[in-house]
Amino acid sequence: MSATAAAGVRAPAGGLLALLASTDHKSVGRRLIGVSVAFFLAGGVMALLMRTELAQPGLQVVSTDVYNQLFSMHGSVMIYLFMTPIGLALGVYLVPLQVGAREIAGPRWALGGLWLDVMGGLIMLSGFLTVDGAASATWIGVDPLSRAPNTPSMGMDMWVLGVAVATLGQTIFAACVLVTALRRRTPDMTLLRIPVFAWTMIATCLMVVFAFPVLVGTMVMLWIERQFGVQIADPVTYQHLFWFYGHPVVYVMFFPFVGAVGEVFANFAARRFFGYRFFVVSILAFAGLSMTVWGHHMFTSGQVEDKYFALTSTMLVLPAGIEYFDLIGTLWTGRIRWSAALLFGLGFLLQFLIGGVTGIWVAAPTIDQHDNNSYIVVAHFHYTLFGGSAFGLFAAVYYWWPKITGWYLGERLGRLHFWLWVIGFNVTFLPMFWLGFDGMTRRIADYPPHPGWATVNLVETVGAFVIALGMAVFLLNLALSSLRARAAPADAWAGGQTLEWASDSPPPRHNFDVVPPVRSYAPLWDLRAAAQGAAPE
C-alpha cells in the first residue's frame, strides 16, 4: 500500500501489469470495452461469411455444417461477448464517476468478473479448434438439439462451459455497478438526483443480477445432461429457464444505450433531460415487465399461457412510449448542435422504433405463429440490437471518447461512419421483412431458387459489406485521431451536465479532487445556471 493511497490520492499504475491487473474501475471498463470490440470484430467476420454464402442459392463458400457453426457462434459472440458486456462496461467506467464515487464497489470483484468474461469467451471460441468444430445448436443451445446425441461435438461442450463462465463474470461486475449506484453515491445525491444513464444502469444491473444466474445454472444442468446422459429438465423446462434469461438480456443490451442517448440528447440540445421522474419510473417498470415476458418466445410450443405473456409483452409499449416521449421532448425545444454522437443517437431512436413495433407483432400469439422461425424474426431482432443498441453504443462512444481517452475522435469520419452504417444496415436488414413474409426460414445455408430471393439476398450481402466498410472507417478514425490527439478539456462538449464532466479528461485515479455540489440530476447545469444568476429548475 503506497503512502499516496493512504492519503486518498493515488497515481495510476502503469505497464503491462496494470493492463492485466489494475483494480481501477476506469481501467477495468476500458479493458472490457476493448475485449468486447475484439469479439465484435470476430462476430462480424462470421456475419460476412454467412452473408457471402447467402448471396446466391447453392453452397459456394462454406458447407452446411460450417454454416450452422457460424450462425450459432455469430449469435453467441454478439450477445454473450459483445453487446451485453460492452453495455455493462460503460456502467463500470461511468457509474462511479456519475454518482461522485472515488471507486467502484468491490474493485477486485469487478476485475475478477472481467477475466471470467474474457476466459469464458476464449473457452467458447476454442470450439473452432476442436476436430468437429464449434457449437452448432444456435445461440440459445436449443434443447433437444443441444443434447449430446444430437450435437456430440467437443465444441458444443466448450460453448456450454464458455457461456457459463462469461455469464458468471458479467453477473459479478454488474453487481459491482449496482452496489456502487445504490451505496456509494456522493452524500447529496439522492435517488432522484441520480443521472439518467446511471438509472438505466441500475435497471440493467437489477435484471442481470436476478436473471443471469439462472442461465449459469441452466448451462451447468445442460453440461451434466450432456456428460452423463441423464435428463434433468425436459425441453420445455429448458426453454423456460433459458428464456427467463434470454428476454431480459435483450433489455440488458438496450437500457444502457437508452440512458447514453438521453445524456447525448440533453447535452447536444443544450437543455435538461425532459420528463426525468417519469423516465425513472418507466425504466424500472420496463425492467420489471421484461422479467415476465419470457414465455412469448415459446408461443409456438403450445406449452405456455399465451394470454398472460401476450399481456405483459404488449404492456412493454407503455414504458417504452414514455421513454421515447422523453427523448423526443428533450430534443424538441433544444438548441441542437449536430455531432456524430447526436446522429448515432437519432439513428438509435428511429431504427429501434422499427424493432420495437415489429416486437409488438411477435408479442401477438397469432402473428407469432406466422412469423416464427422466418427472416421476419431475424430482421426484428437486428433492428433492436443493431439498429438500436449498436447505434446507441456508438452514440456513447463518440460522446464519452474524449472523457475516456483525453482526445477527440474525428467528426467528419464519425459522420461518414454513421451514414455508411445507416445505409448498410437498412439495405441488409429491411429486405429481410419481405423475405420472411415470403416464407424464407432462418438458419439455412441454402435456399430454393424462389423468384426474387436471390436478388434480395445479393442486395443484403452488399449491405453487410457496407456495414463492414463503416466499421473500417471507424477504425481509421481511431488511428488518425490518436495520431492527432486533439486534447479534450474536462467538459469536452462544453455543456456536460453530469459529474463525470467535472473531472479531468481522462479522470485521475481517484476520480475527483472535489465533488461538485449535487442539487439535481444535472448538477453541472445547475452550477452554470447559478453562475449566470438563473434560479435552478
Added chain:
Amino acid sequence: MSALRRSLPVAAWGAFLLALAVVALIFRPDSQTVVLGFGLAVSVIVAGGSVLRARRGRRAAGDVEYTPDLSVATVVAAVGVSLAIAGAEAGTWLVAIGLGVAVAGVGGLVRELRAERRERTRVRTR
C-alpha cells in the same frame, strides 16, 4: 440517507414483480411460470431487505481507499477457476493446473486482504 430509502428501488421493484406474479395466477399458467415468477419476486424482495439491513458499504467521496492499485492475485484466481472449468472438457490435467493456479490466486488474495487490514489499523491508530 435512511436504510428504508436506500432499499427503495430494489424493494419497489420486487413489489411490482410480485404483483405481476399474482396477475399470472388469474390466467392459470403452467407450474414453471408460477415458480419462476414468484421465485423472482421473493428473491428480489429478500435482496431489497438485505440492502435495508446492511450498514456497511456507504462511503463518502473523501474516504480513504485501501484496495491496491494492482491485484495480480485476483487475475490469477479468475484465470485458474476458468482453466479448471475448461478442464472439465479438456481433461483432468487442465483441471489440476487450473485448481493449482486458483489456489495460488486465493493465497495471494488472502495476503492482499491481510495487508489491507494492517494498513487500515495503522491509519486508524495514527
